[in-house]
Amino acid sequence: MDTPSEGDGEVRIPVTVLTGVLGAGKTTLLRYILEKPHGYRVAVIQNEFSEEMGMEAPLFTDAKGDTIKDVYELPNGCLCCSAKDGLIGMLDVLLEQKDRFDYVLVEATGIADPESVCEVFWVDDGLGSRVYLDGVLALVDAYHVFSYLGKSEAEPEAEKGKALGLEAEALKQVACADVLILNKVDLVSEDRRSRACAVLREINPTARMLESRFAEVPLGEILGLQAFDKDRLAAAVLAIPAMDGQEPGHEHAHSHSDGHGHCNCEGILPRAHGIESVLLHGEDGALYDPDKVRSWMADVLWEGSAGFVYRCKGLFRGPSEEEAEPRETVAHALQGVGKLFEIEEAKVSSAGSKLLFVGRGLKRDALAAGLQKCQADT
Numbered sequence: 263m264d265t266p267s268e269g270d271g272e273v274r275i276p277v278t279v280l281t282g283v284l285g286a287g288k289t290t291l292l293r294y295i296l297e298k299p300h301g302y303r304v305a306v307i308q309n310e311f312s313e314e315m316g317m318e319a320p321l322f323t324d325a326k327g328d329t330i331k332d333v334y335e336l337p338n339g340c341l342c343c344s345a346k347d348g349l350i351g352m353l354d355v356l357l358e359q360k361d362r363f364d365y366v367l368v369e370a371t372g373i374a375d376p377e378s379v380c381e382v383f384w385v386d387d388g389l390g391s392r393v394y395l396d397g398v399l400a401l402v403d404a405y406h407v408f409s410y411l412g413k414s415e416a417e418p419e420a421e422k423g424k425a426l427g428l429e430a431e432a433l434k435q436v437a438c439a440d441v442l443i444l445n446k447v448d449l450v451s452e453d454r455r456s457r458a459c460a461v462l463r464e465i466n467p468t469a470r471m472l473e474s475r476f477a478e479v480p481l482g483e484i485l486g487l488q489a490f491d492k493d494r495l496a497a498a499v500l501a502i503p504a505m506d507g508q509e510p511g512h513e514h515a516h517s518h519s520d521g522h523g524h525c526n527c528e529g530i531l532p533r534a535h536g537i538e539s540v541l542l543h544g545e546d547g548a549l550y551d552p553d554k555v556r557s558w559m560a561d562v563l564w565e566g567s568a569g570f571v572y573r574c575k576g577l578f579r580g581p582s583e584e585e586a587e588p589r590e591t592v593a594h595a596l597q598g599v600g601k602l603f604e605i606e607e608a609k610v611s612s613a614g615s616k617l618l619f620v621g622r623g624l625k626r627d628a629l630a631a632g633l634q635k636c637q638a639d640t
């Protein structure tokens with residue numbers, strides 16, 4: 263994964279991935295972005311299941327009312343599966359004409375798995391040198407949010423039983439987002455809006471949260487975020503609140519006493535709809551070896567040794583990987599989506615180490631023990 267700050271002279275094009283279950287307002291948001299002045303020349307890739315569904319492209323216009331030509335359809339399946347190669351191919355073609363645009367928006371189908379879409383930008387080295395993932399947005403329909411997320415008992419009477427059957431996909435979209443946009447707030451009461459916010463916060467405690475009517479959100483809050491940039495990530499992790507004094511229902515921090523744990527390990531979400539998170543705090547003053555953390559992450563993400571992790575991110579202190587002696591102590595940022603992860607030095611000063619894991623069936627003792635084993639040799 264690359265960010266603009268690591269360039270080799272060539273300017274990389276930011277890509278924002280837009281997710282959200284069927285009807286949440288993705289196309290409405292795209293149209294809004296295209297019509298507003300924001301200084302970017304945007305190319306759009308829309309992923310549809312089939313040619314027949316790709317009917318929206320001609321309807322996009324820019325701020326002057328002219329039809330936008332840089333809207334490309336990516337039919338033949340879902341981005342996260344069969345259409346992945348198509349996306350890489352399409353970005354390749356687009357990048358040949360990059361004098362025409364400097365930003366790419368990818369609208370995924372409502373059932374796309376955000377992990378797999380993000381993988382495209384991490385795995386393909388050729389592409390990674392020319393584009394970078396700026397952020398993942400998830401639109402959520404405030405009116406249907408509870409049935410989306412498998413809580414249809416909280417729906418208005420008329421909507422009960424209308425669950426889409428896409429709960430797993432919707433939960434993952436929410437869990438993996440850098441920005442959550444609770445859309446259609448015009449359709450719900452204040453009480454329902456705040457309950458919806460609370461549910462989203464449970465699932466994804468670190469995403470930026472916006473609310474909108476017809477997807478009208480400040481564009482500076484969703485574009486040009488560099489949410490996957492290691493330094494930004496590091497700053498965001500540092501800002502994760504301490505979980506002392508949690509609300510009732512949240513699990514409290516505890517230390518392990520089974521011989522492996524001196525780190526603090528918190529469940530920062532209650533088990534919300536099967537998705538949970540674990541926040542590990544490194545032991546005071548402890549240093550962690552980036553190579554050991556890499557091996558540990560391979561075990562966690564590839565072998566599933568601590569449950570099913572969708573998303574992990576964090577910051578830990580350890581020796582620099584630069585050749586120079588003596589080895590400085592620096593902050594390292596960990597960033598992972600699905601089975602992909604990377605660890606790089608981050609330019610922040612951090613006194614401690616914090617790692618957040620979001621997923622299902624997380625084994626927090628195993629996570630805490632794993633981190634403990636990554637301590638650097640002294």
Ligand SMILES: Nc1nc2c(ncn2[C@@H]2O[C@H](COP(=O)(O)OP(=O)(O)OP(=O)(O)O)[C@@H](O)[C@H]2O)c(=O)[nH]1
Nearest residue numbers: 283284285286287288289290372445446475476477
């Ligand atoms: N009342 C209300 N309606 C909205 C809002 N945002 C979008 N809509 C309507 O919701 C419907 C679905 O919006 P789209 O933007 O097409 O949703 P989508 O996520 O692109 O839908 P798919 O392509 O089917 O996944 C349209 O009729 C929109 O006009 C909103 O904030 N309030």
